[in-house]
Amino acid sequence: MEPKDGTLYAPAGPSVDITRSLDEDSMVDGPLISADALHSAIRREFQTVPTTYHAGLLSLLHVVYVVLSVCLAVLCALKVGQEEVCASILGKVSGDSVIVFGKVGLWALVLLFTACVQHHHSRTRSRGYLHFYRQMQGLKHLPLTVHSAGNVLLLVVLAARLPGNVQTYMLVSVLGLELLVGVPCLIYYAVKVMQFNRERAAPDVSQEEHSRNFSVTSMPTETGFRECSSLEEVVEKQADLIEYLKQHNTLLSKRLLNLTAQH
Known part of the structure; x- marks a missing residue:
């Protein structure tokens, strides 16, 4: 029935839609943020892994320790004409004992280095670099494994109670073998971390999204079970x-x- 003033009542649905569209328009009229701005803002969050300096310092200390141990073994343990000097410096402590004490201190430094590496790699994992974290999972523990194996060999040599000169030669041989294995592991680790810092890549998820958006052929992803x-x-x-x-x-x-x- 038509009202006296000749106006028609509009249904409630369109009015609600008009109000909603006006609200949406007011939101659209606000400041828009470009995808490039967001990408650049997130890209600045990349943080380098500073453990390369720790690996270099630990490698240097390892080399210095082995050189000093060899000098100590030759001059004091083997007693090549420096008995008085060694006695005045070391006192009643034997040269082999000083080498073992130094080895314990070096192992403690390697343990501290491993804990520091684990901390920084866990932070890298939380920032989305899961592939790098898994790639370095075994390598970051390798120096501690090498030094622990060296400690076991030193304990075997000491427990065998070999003659004085033979025991000293065996100690030096173990230290040399440990140096030949441990330092290359640290150098290789430092190189891998330097490559990661130089690339400054986006997190793994962002890389996968970018490759899916710009790939020519549509390839299946590896998200599921294989x-x-x-x-x-x-x-x-x-x-x-x-x-x-x-x-x-x-x-x-x-x-x-x-x-x-x-x-």
Whole structure:
């Protein structure tokens, strides 16, 4: 029935839609943030892994320790004409004992280095560099493994109670073998970390999204389970990915608020 004033009542649905569209338009009219601005803001979050300096310093200390141990073994343990000088410096402590004490101190430094490396690599993992973290998983523990094996060999030599000169030669041989294995491991680790710092790559998830967006051929991803991969490895990768995505969303929300305030 038509009202007296000749107007028609409009249905409620369109009015709600009009109001909603006006609200959406008001939001669209606000400052827009480009994808390049967001990408550049997140890209600045890359942090280098500073353990290359630690690896270089530890390698230098290892070389110095072995050189001093060889000099100490030749001059004091083997007693090549320097008995009085060694007695005045070392007192009643034998040259072999000083070498073993130094080896314990070097092992403690390697243990401290491993803990420091684990801390920095865990932070790298939390920032989304899961491939680098897994790639360095075995390498970062290799120096401690080498030095621990060297300690075991030294204990075997000391427990064997060999004659004085033979025991000294065996100690020096173990230290030399440990040097030939341990220092290259540290150098190789430092090179891998330097390559990672030089590349300054985006997190793994960002790289996968970029490759999927700009690839010419559509290739299947490796997110799911494959016959050649173990189930435990897949579950661990997914757990790492979920943890990173949570932190990434938090960081992205903060960047959005900051960039919106700047605009």
